[in-house]
Amino acid sequence: MSDEAPPARAARTAAVIPAAGRGVRLGPGAPKALRALNGTPMLIHAVRAMAASRAVSLVVVVAPPEGAAEVKNLLDAHALPERTDYLVVPGGETRQESVRLGLDALPDGITAVLVHDAARPLVPVDTVDAVIEAVRDGAVAVVPALPLADTVKQVEPRPGGEKGEPEPVVATPDRATLRAVQTPQGFDRDTLVRAHTTVTGSVTDDASMVEQLGEPVVVVPGHEEAFKVTRPLDLLLAEAVLARRRANDGF
Ligand code: C5P
Numbered sequence: 001m002s003d004e005a006p007p008a009r010a011a012r013t014a015a016v017i018p019a020a021g022r023g024v025r026l027g028p029g030a031p032k033a034l035r036a037l038n039g040t041p042m043l044i045h046a047v048r049a050m051a052a053s054r055a056v057s058l059v060v061v062v063a064p065p066e067g068a069a070e071v072k073n074l075l076d077a078h079a080l081p082e083r084t085d086y087l088v089v090p091g092g093e094t095r096q097e098s099v100r101l102g103l104d105a106l107p108d109g110i111t112a113v114l115v116h117d118a119a120r121p122l123v124p125v126d127t128v129d130a131v132i133e134a135v136r137d138g139a140v141a142v143v144p145a146l147p148l149a150d151t152v153k154q155v156e157p158r159p160g161g162e163k164g165e166p167e168p169v170v171a172t173p174d175r176a177t178l179r180a181v182q183t184p185q186g187f188d189r190d191t192l193v194r195a196h197t198t199v200t201g202s203v204t205d206d207a208s209m210v211e212q213l214g215e216p217v218v219v220v221p222g223h224e225e226a227f228k229v230t231r232p233l234d235l236l237l238a239e240a241v242l243a244r245r246r247a248n249d250g251f
Helices: 042-051 065-077 095-104 125-136 189-198 207-212 232-249
Strands: 013-018 056-063 085-090 112-115 141-147 169-171 179-181 185-188 218-221
Touching (some): 013 042, 042 056, 042 125, 056 095, 065 085, 085 095, 095 112, 112 125, 112 189, 125 185, 185 189
Parallel strands (some): 013 056, 013 112, 141 218
Antiparallel strands (some): 112 185, 141 185
16 A cells, blocks of 8 residues: 555636626626727626636637627637637526536536636736635635625615615614625535526525535635626726826836
């Protein structure tokens, strides 16, 4: 019997980018992921943000089903680092379904998976690397997150939401124990696939599916530039961040 330690499994990391949503809250126009930020589609910024990490060898983009060919052309037309492969697959009805379709396309040999919203185009590479490192250190699910600036109220929702009638407050959770979560969320591949095959019911992020399996999920520091582009004001903020980066790069 050999007493050599078994070889450490070489961690190969892929990023799945669900980009199949319509983004109705941004107003009318192209699917959100294809809107331009400083002349470049948001999706391309998001793909580059993942490819900026040397650990990411493959990016799987989940495209609007009717727009998969257009997305493939876009990726072909925008340079990515030599070391990064990419695939485009058509998405589904819900974000969850889109992520599952992305996971189905992963080749053998990928052991760690990032799931990153196309709607967070400006996440810095240090945040991506911090998530990957925590997965490689043994965490099965890792979420970048920030403390909340606003106090949060739990309410009894009324029809019409923000524009409807006043909503009764039920509780005020202690803000110190809350975090606003971002992406990329990082996972052990097998755990995430198990979550997507066994957990049913609608969720708003992948880590909560892993929580439902009873597996531990940890939070690492997120970044203010990893914000989600949801409303028209976010487009202005994103362009301001890009302008600041360009100015800083110039000096
Ligand atoms: O709607 P929301 O902003 O939460 O969407 C988060 C991400 O999920 C977006 O990048 C969006 O394109 C993606 N999505 C998807 N398939 C859907 C719905 C949303 O890939 N059916």
